[in-house]
Structures are given as structure tokens and as C-alpha cells.
Amino acid sequence: MNKRFLQNVRFAPANASFVNDVFHLKSKASLVHKLSESTHLFLTSSLQSSIFKLGFASDTFTVNRLINSYVKLRETHTARKLFDEMPEPNVVSWTSVISGFNDTGQPQTALSMFQQMHEDESVAPNEFTFASVFKACSALAESRIGKSIHARLEMSGRRSNTVVSSSLLDMYGKCNDVETARRVFDSMIGCGRNVVSWTSIITAYAQNARGHEAFELFRTFNSDTTTLDRPNQFMLASVISACSSLGRLQWGKVAHGVVTHGGYEVNHVVATSLLDMYAKCGSLSCAEKIFLRICRHSVISYTSMIMAKAKHGLGEAALQLFDEMVAKRIRPNYVTLLAVLHACSHSGLVTEGLGYLNSMVEKYGVVPDPRHYTCVVDMLGRFGRVDEAYALAKTIEVGGEQGALLWGALLSAGRLHGRVDIVGEASKRLIESNQQVTSAYVALSNAYAVAGGWEDSESLRLEMRRGGNVKERACSWIEIKDSVYAFHAGDLSCDESGEIVRFMKDLEKRMKERGHRGSSSMITSSSVFVDVDEEAKEEIVSLHCERLALAFGLIHLPEGSTIRIMNNLRMCRDCHEAFKLISGIVEREIVVRDVNRFHCFKDGSCTCRDFW
DNA sequence: AAAGCGTTGC
Numbered sequence: 001m002n003k004r005f006l007q008n009v010r011f012a013p014a015n016a017s018f019v020n021d022v023f024h025l026k027s028k029a030s031l032v033h034k035l036s037e038s039t040h041l042f043l044t045s046s047l048q049s050s051i052f053k054l055g056f057a058s059d060t061f062t063v064n065r066l067i068n069s070y071v072k073l074r075e076t077h078t079a080r081k082l083f084d085e086m087p088e089p090n091v092v093s094w095t096s097v098i099s100g101f102n103d104t105g106q107p108q109t110a111l112s113m114f115q116q117m118h119e120d121e122s123v124a125p126n127e128f129t130f131a132s133v134f135k136a137c138s139a140l141a142e143s144r145i146g147k148s149i150h151a152r153l154e155m156s157g158r159r160s161n162t163v164v165s166s167s168l169l170d171m172y173g174k175c176n177d178v179e180t181a182r183r184v185f186d187s188m189i190g191c192g193r194n195v196v197s198w199t200s201i202i203t204a205y206a207q208n209a210r211g212h213e214a215f216e217l218f219r220t221f222n223s224d225t226t227t228l229d230r231p232n233q234f235m236l237a238s239v240i241s242a243c244s245s246l247g248r249l250q251w252g253k254v255a256h257g258v259v260t261h262g263g264y265e266v267n268h269v270v271a272t273s274l275l276d277m278y279a280k281c282g283s284l285s286c287a288e289k290i291f292l293r294i295c296r297h298s299v300i301s302y303t304s305m306i307m308a309k310a311k312h313g314l315g316e317a318a319l320q321l322f323d324e325m326v327a328k329r330i331r332p333n334y335v336t337l338l339a340v341l342h343a344c345s346h347s348g349l350v351t352e353g354l355g356y357l358n359s360m361v362e363k364y365g366v367v368p369d370p371r372h373y374t375c376v377v378d379m380l381g382r383f384g385r386v387d388e389a390y391a392l393a394k395t396i397e398v399g400g401e402q403g404a405l406l407w408g409a410l411l412s413a414g415r416l417h418g419r420v421d422i423v424g425e426a427s428k429r430l431i432e433s434n435q436q437v438t439s440a441y442v443a444l445s446n447a448y449a450v451a452g453g454w455e456d457s458e459s460l461r462l463e464m465r466r467g468g469n470v471k472e473r474a475c476s477w478i479e480i481k482d483s484v485y486a487f488h489a490g491d492l493s494c495d496e497s498g499e500i501v502r503f504m505k506d507l508e509k510r511m512k513e514r515g516h517r518g519s520s521s522m523i524t525s526s527s528v529f530v531d532v533d534e535e536a537k538e539e540i541v542s543l544h545c546e547r548l549a550l551a552f553g554l555i556h557l558p559e560g561s562t563i564r565i566m567n568n569l570r571m572c573r574d575c576h577e578a579f580k581l582i583s584g585i586v587e588r589e590i591v592v593r594d595v596n597r598f599h600c601f602k603d604g605s606c607t608c609r610d611f612w
Numbered sequence: 613a614a615a616g617c618g619t620t621g622c
Binding site: 036061064065067090092095098099102127130131133134135161162164167168171195199202203206232233236239240241269272273274275299303306307335336337371375401402 | 615
């Protein structure tokens with residue numbers, strides 16, 4: 001039959017081009033189909049030569065598929081070359097190449113392509129293009145450019161698209177403009193929000209230190225009856241991260257319940273966020289349990305666990321884990337080295353810490369940056385090597401926020417060891433660079449007061465008041481079952497009878513007797529400092545509150561319960577000592593008024609109780 | 613044919 005057909009063709013020239021077309025189109029269809037399945041550069045480039053031989057080099061649709069195949073293989077350069085040779089690129093061609101640059105970490109090039117598209121004026125961007133371009137702005141945290149493109153979007157009338165709006169709100173979130181992100185989210189009520197847009201707004205709050213609102217939105221999403229979407233791995237990782245930064249174990253457990261329910265425990269990003277959450281909420285054992293369940297470890301899971309051990313005072317175990325990671329050929333990054341230095345700093349491994357700082361380039365290929373130096377300055381300072389800390393700090397040229405952290409570390413060192421000269425130098429640098437001005441003034445004022453320069457101290461305090469510098473109030477809090485009890489620095493109104501202070505003094509005495517070091521003289525020194533300045537008192541009371549919280553937990557929790565203490569300054573480095581001590585103390589009756597009672601999540605939906 | 617969301621540091 002075929003034979004006869006071909007014979008007919010031979011004698012019917014009028015039909016020849018028709019058959020030729022059919023043959024070509026059939027070949028094209030199969031080539032394009034093969035392209036979409038190609039996962040190897042070799043296959044894609046041989047398909048390209050076949051396509052070109054058949055004469056489809058100018059066919060926009062076919063070349064778009066080709067470009068797309070190269071983009072999937074991350075061959076952005078080849079994709080761009082093909083694009084540049086196209087006689088008539090359309091919006092798909094432009095968008096494919098722009099998203100290719102996004103996917104290969106070249107958002108700047110993606111943006112310049114968009115600019116070129118704008119100047120060309122031959123093709124108008126559509127929803128797909130805008131979504132890609134906002135993603136590029138997110139990556140660059142470029143709100144200025146993002147806003148101007150947002151204006152173009154509004155003019156084009158293409159806003160009522162869930163994907164575009166999500167990318168837009170995500171961009172505002174990444175540029176730290178949460179209010180605008182929220183406005184975009186609120187405006188999406190008509191075009192339909194989905195799990196991605198909810199995740200974007202939750203992430204915007206979570207990444208901008210507004211964890212409460214992030215969690216509140218998560219709850220709203222879960223009780224929203226208008227959507228069939230359930231939380232996915234992206235949303236959960238973000239929500240869990242919010243719980244970590246809030247130090248709210250109960251909320252973290254609720255999120256863990258949702259993870260288990262949705263079967264997302266195997267996702268390594270979710271698992272890593274859970275690990276970090278348990279560690280930051282004080283449960284090292286749960287963190288470790290999660291860590292051991294992770295099958296394929298990444299640099300992030302190891303770094304999180306090293307940091308967890310470091311913050312819980314287990315410096316040697318942290319370093320051991322670091323060795324294990326290196327042995328597994330997982331390459332450490334700058335955060336890993338920060339965790340390692342923290343481990344040394346928090347466990348008094350000064351020599352080891354200096355060793356890591358000096359060998360990190362050569363051994364691990366990580367160039368130390370100001371954050372690593374700050375960590376080492378802090379470590380030297382804590383262990384009395386203040387002059388070395390100062391000498392090191394002077395060699396680092398850094399300003400802005402990083403500079404403030406560096407000189408802030410030195411300031412603490414000077415204060416801890418009563419070095420007025422160091423406090424003076426560090427304060428001067430902070431005040432000059434207009435960073436942490438309040439703490440600097442307070443510390444300086446205290447240093448003068450200690451050295452007997454009462455007049456200087458007084459004039460500084462006046463200067464502070466005139467400048468309107470107000471220090472954020474420190475607070476500690478404790479979770480007991482479903483409630484959170486908060487204690488604010490300087491506020492001992494919960495101690496009407498003075499019994500707490502007596503208890504603290506007793507506790508402190510016992511701690512000293514057992515050789516507990518650190519800021520152990522907070523109560524006795526308070527009587528010295530109380531007339532001088534608020535700062536010392538704040539720190540003192542903040543520490544009091546941790547002990548207070550301990551005492552509180554001891555009284556209200558059944559035997560064997562875990563007590564978690566958090567504060568908004570840093571993880572309590574004395575917790576381990578305090579725990580050891582408190583376990584030997586007989587229960588006492590103390591009447592404590594609830595200072596503050598946050599609204600708390602009643603955990604009814606948790607499905608993984610067996611985990612704890 | 614092309615698009616949007618997540619984890620480690622302070």
C-alpha cells in the first residue's frame with residue numbers, strides 16, 4: 001500500500017510538496033517531543049542539528065522548544081545564543097531565556113534582558129514574564145527596580161493573576177517591605193489565593209522578624225474553608241522557622257504535627273527546619289532525634305546540629321560532629337565555620353578556636369569575614385584575653401551593622417573584665433558609626449561610674465536622654481503547658497513579698513558554692529549599680545528572670561518535666577549549670593503572679609505525640 | 613511552549 005502510494009507520488013508532482021510537508025511536520029513533531037524528554041546535552045544538540053537540517057531554524061515555536069531544553073539543562077549560554085539568532089522571537093522566547101538566567105543564579109542578567117525587551121518594544125511582556133522578573137528582583141532584593149516594574153504591571157492590567165501577584169508579594173517580602181507585601185496579599189482576595197501565595201506572605205513575616213503574625217496566618221490558612229489547599233513543604237519549613245525564632249516549642253510541635261500528617265518528614269528542608277526549631281526552643285534531644293533520622297545530610301543539616309550543640313554548651317561534641325561532616329566530604333561553608341567558632345567560644349576552647357580561624361582558608365576553603373572575627377573577639381573577650389581581642393578587632397576594617405557587632409563584642413569583653421579603656425574605645429567607635437548608640441552610652445556611663453568619674457557618667461546620661469535613646473527592654477519567658485509567662489527586665493512587680501529575690505540569692509549562693517562562674521554576682525552587684533544606671537540592673541534582672549522562670553517551672557511542673565527558658569537577648573549560656581543545680585534543690589513554695597500571659601495555641605490537632 | 617513559595621549565622 002505504501003509502495004503504491006509512493007509510486008503515485010512519483011507521478012504526481014503536484015502532490016510532492018504536500019507529502020514533503022507532512023513528512024517534515026511529522027519529523028518536527030517527533031523531534032520536538034524528543035526535545036521535551038531530553039535530559040542530556042548530547043541528545044539536545046543532536047536534535048538541534050536535525051531540526052536545523054529540516055529547515056526549522058527560523059520557526060519560532062520549534063526554536064522556543066529548543067531554548068527551553070537548553071534552559072532545563074542549565075545551558076544558559078547556548079539558550080541565549082539561539083535566542084539572539086532568532087529572526088522573530090516572541091514573548092515565550094524572551095520569558096524562557098529570562099527564567100533561564102533566574103534558574104542559574106544570574107538575576108542581574110535576567111533583569112537586563114527584561115530592560116532590553118522593554119527597549120525593543122517589539123514584544124510586550126505577559127504574566128509569565130512579569131512573574132520571572134519579580135523573581136529576579138527578589139533574588140537581588142531590588143525594591144527600587146521592582147517598584148518600577150510593578151507600576152508597569154499595573155498599567156498593563158495583568159495583575160489579576162495568582163502567580164504574578166504571588167511573585168510580586170514575595171518580592172516585597174524579600175525587600176523587607178512587609179506592609180506592601182501584605183497589601184498585595186490583601187488585594188488578591190478576588191483572584192484566588194493558593195498555598196503559594198499564603199506561603200509567600202507567611203514567609204514575608206517570618207523572614208522579617210514577625211513570627212507571631214506568620215504563625216497567626218498559618219492558623220488562618222488551616223482554618224480557611226474556601227481553599228482545598230493544604231500546607232506543603234514550603235509553607236511548613238517557613239512556619240517552623242518562625243517558631244524557631246520565637247522560641248515557641250508548643251507552636252513548633254503543632255507545626256511538626258502538621259508535617260507528620262502531611263508526610264513531609266522525609267523532606268530534608270523540612271527536617272532541617274524542625275531540627276533547628278527543637279534546638280532553638282531548648283530541646284536538644286529532639287533536635288538530635290530529627291538529625292539522626294535524616295538520610296541524606298547537607299551542609300545545612302550538619303551546620304544546624306553543630307550550632308545546636310555549640311549553643312547548648314557541648315563544644316567538644318560539636319567539633320566532633322564537624323569532623324564527621326568533613327570526613328563525609330560535605331563541604332563546610334561560612335556558616336559552618338561560624339558554628340565551629342561558636343562551639344569553641346561557648347566551651348572555652350580558645351586555642352582550638354584560634355586554630356580554626358587561622359586554618360579555615362587552607363583547610364576548608366572558607367575565607368574568614370568580619371563575622372568570624374567577631375566570634376573570635378567575643379571568645380577572647382569572654383576568657384579574659386581582652387588585649388588580644390582588642391588587637392584583633394583593630395585589624396578588621398568593617399562598618400555598619402557588622403562593625404557594630406564587632407565593637408559590641410569588644411564592649412561586652414571590656415565591661416565583663418572591668419576595662420574602662422576598652423569600654424571607652426569600643427563605645428567611641430559605636431557612637432561614631434551611629435550604631436548601638438544606646439548600649440554604648442550606657443556601658444560608657446557605667447564604666448565611668450566604676451572608675452569614679454561620676455560627673456562624666458551623669459553628663460552622658462543626660463546626653464542620652466536628650467538624644468531620645470531608649471534601650472529595648474530585655475525579657476525572659478517560660479512555657480508551661482499551653483501558657484507562656486514573660487518577665488521583663490527591671491520589672492519585679494511580680495515579687496511583692498520579696499521572696500523571689502531571697503530565693504535567687506539563695507540559688508546564687510548554691511551556684512557559687514558549686515563553682516559556677518559567669519555573671520554570678522548579679523544580685524550583689526545590683527546594689528552597687530542600682531543608683532548608677534538602668535543597664536546593669538536590666539541585665540541583672542534578666543538573669544534573675546531566668547532563675548525565676550526556673551523556680552517557677554520547678555514548682556508548677558510535675559517531676560521529670562522539661563523546663564525551657566528563653567530570652568530575647570541570647571540563649572542562656574548558664575542554663576546547663578542552672579539545670580544541674582536546680583535538680584538538687586528542694587521544692588519551695590513561692591507565690592508568683594502571672595506577669596504576662598500570651599494567647600497560646602491549644603494543641604488539639606497534633607498527630608505525632610509518639611515523637612516526644 | 614514560558615511563571616510564583618522553604619532550611620543553617622548575628
